[in-house]
Amino acid sequence: MTTQFSATGSALELHRYPQTQISNLQAWDAADEHLLKWLDEQADICGPIGIINDSFGALTCGIRAKYPEQQLWGETDAKTSLLGIQHNLSRNQLKDDNISWLTSRDTLPSQSALVLMKLPKNLNYFAHQLIRLSAVMPQGSTLQIGARAKSINQSLLALIVKHFGPATASLAWKKTRVITAIADGKTRAEPKPQRWNVPEYGLTLSNLSNVFAANKLDIGARIMLENLPQGEFQQIIDLGCGNGVLGLRAASCYPDASVHFVDDSEMAVASARENWQSNGLEPERGHFHWDDCLTHLDAGLQADLVLCNPPFHQGEAITDHIAWQMFNDARKRLKPGGILHIVGNRHLGYHIKLKRLFGNCQTVASNGKFVILQSTK
Ligand SMILES: C[S@@+](CC[C@H](N)C(=O)[O-])C[C@H]1O[C@@H](n2cnc3c(N)ncnc32)[C@H](O)[C@@H]1O
Structure with missing residues (x-):
């Protein structure tokens, strides 16, 4: 190169x-x-x-x-x-x-x-x-x-x-x-964010224009929502949050938890914040970070659950280096016994990476296309 x-x-x-x-x-x-x-x-x-x-x-x-x-x-x-x-x-x-x-x-x-x-x-x-x-x-x-x-x-x-x-x-x-x-000198009106419902989870979502998944639930996110882990979690990170759908659902499933939403896209973080507010969640439990993976997250933050539906491209380039960086960062930020819970296309072979990194990787669910994998620190 x-x-x-x-x-x-x-x-x-x-x-x-x-x-x-x-x-x-x-x-x-x-x-x-x-x-x-x-x-x-x-x-x-x-x-x-x-x-x-x-x-x-x-x-x-x-x-x-x-x-x-x-x-x-x-x-x-x-x-x-x-x-x-x-x-x-x-x-x-x-x-x-x-x-x-x-x-x-x-x-x-x-x-x-x-x-x-x-x-x-x-x-x-x-x-x-x-x-x-x-x-x-x-x-x-x-x-x-x-x-x-x-x-x-x-x-x-x-x-x-x-x-x-x-x-x-x-x-x-x-x-x-x-x-x-x-420029023709005519000012156009800015588009309003699209608002849509996920009735099965009682969520209303909106997405700014550069946020992943426009106005529908991603199929990877859907299988993730159907298979969230059981447990008493206190500090949760939604890593690569997009509109925040995973973290919003986690906030209802684990009512004592604080949820940290992180994304490389500033519009995604803004949409996650807007969705947190519009779904009536308590302000003090939601935290929002515009960051490259977990690079600049407060050093004191130790999570017991990281949820992640990683990207497999950066701009036009197809690459798994961001997923790999997310898994590495998650491992650093998890407390001992903490869980990384991810979804990925079956063919991407994330289980090999997770096994190498954590020494363990369990398949929680799978369908023809996607797998839900879990590793414990
Ligand atoms: C597959 S989407 C998942 C979005 C959402 N969690 C869902 O399940 O619908 C991956 C997300 O990762 C974000 N992302 C890409 N590179 C990133 C990075 N370096 N750090 C943090 N987030 C990143 C993208 O902006 C995108 O929102």
Whole structure:
């Protein structure tokens, strides 16, 4: 795997976050290079530049290297991206004191000279981001969107026209294109979170636009809900909580427990908090953390149950390194005798990992596709 990245005339060293992950994936892709190539071909830019959905800092570091004094702002929903960008700036001795960091719920700055954006995988989230931009980008200002050529089609361009303004795609370069979109100056209304019921558990849920499982129960989550462990638990972690459905159910099953909701997506943590409140649970029992796995959780927290429906991709990349990191972090945070209770696709072979880590792994339930596994510390 290469870490040497050259763009906008600078040689940079870029790593994914966390750097120690068991993966040979690179920290940037050809769409990053294409956006920076486009930028290099422009006359000098005056005024703040916005950067949206930068995975690990290729865009931010590339732009900062070219424009050391420029005011920048970056929007990301992923904690791993924010930490990755900040680590890569520091690794390359690039200034970060005039960069504003925003989540996908913060108010965006107005009057940006230019915004560069990577196309996210989730098109509902993309539409939401365009709507947010439509409210702040002056008529005639430019948004450049980098994406794999195969992700760009007429319906994607129509989506941009609907939510932001006229859009045209460049010629392909390294199997990517850059879409130039011009703000039409019309502000669109932000979508309301979708609200839906899980009647069998008496829950009402809502999801912000970048939260896993949109408006239905994930099939892995469903089998998990049908097979929660018996016991008297006091401290529970819902690791990779999404909208919080597992932790919300745990709060009813174990009425003495505090529940900690953790997710890499800031919108997921916000949805879990909103769902905790709207389901009438006691405020003092719910705790909400925007984090990469359990990296920054209070050192004193020792859990007796960790519930986890792990992801098997990071952005576009299929990978099990996050699941592995979640299992490792869970083991560190469990008290002796504490339980890690997970669901996974049968073919992913999580039992091998758990057995290696905990020395034990029990199959609690299974169907054709999923298994529920449990390991005790
Ligand atoms: C398969 S979904 C499960 C969501 C929910 N628990 C459920 O069962 O419906 C996996 C979740 O893990 C989160 N995730 C991905 N990488 C993470 C990381 N490094 N740290 C914490 N959460 C992460 C994703 O944002 C997503 O919400």
